Amino acid sequence: xxxxxxxxxxxxxxxxxxxxxxxxxxxxxxxxxxxxxxxxxxxxxxxxxxxxxxxxxxxxxxxxxxxxxxxxxxxxxxxxxxxxxxxxxxxxxxxxxxxxxxxxxxxxxxxxxxxxxxxxxxxxxxxxxxxxxx
Numbered sequence: 001x002x003x004x005x006x007x008x009x010x011x012x013x014x015x016x017x018x019x020x021x022x023x024x025x026x027x028x029x030x031x032x033x034x035x036x037x038x039x040x041x042x043x044x045x046x047x048x049x050x051x052x053x054x055x056x057x058x059x060x061x062x063x064x065x066x067x068x069x070x071x072x073x074x075x076x077x078x079x080x081x082x083x084x085x086x087x088x089x090x091x092x093x094x095x096x097x098x099x100x101x102x103x104x105x106x107x108x109x110x111x112x113x114x115x116x117x118x119x120x121x122x123x124x125x126x127x128x129x130x131x132x133x134x
Contacts, residue, residue, distance in 0.1 A: 011036040011062075015069065018077040026078060033080060037056035037089065040065070044088035048095050059096055066093045067106055068116075075117040 009046035014036050018029035040062065043050060073079055083090055096102060 019072040023101045041086050041088050044092050071112050
């Protein structure tokens with residue numbers, strides 16, 4: 001668990017980097033993101049939630065995976081979670097999403113899609129501008 005907690009801080013940044021990249025850079029950024037998701041997958045072995053059969057703190061910490069990762073995949077044209085490589089994360093995602101308090105409080109999906117599409121375009125344009133100015 002300690003090794004996992006050390007890697008916890010790298011999951012979101014590597015996924016976000018893959019999301020806000022494009023082309024060859026996105027393909028290269030996918031590797032570290034998938035490796036970090038592999039760590040998450042291993043922590044779910046034999047469990048419904050990160051702490052076992054009951055919902056806990058780590059489930060909240062990784063809750064963004066259940067909602068935002070699908071939006072990242074859709075708006076960033078990147079596939080990270082496939083059933084073959086990440087069956088436990090996808091099962092956890094369903095379990096997490098079925099919790100009434102979570103389900104009732106999800107942000108509006110269409111608004112998130114619009115927000116993240118615009119945000120990704122901004123990050124890509126800023127990156128392109130840096131290379132143009134340099």
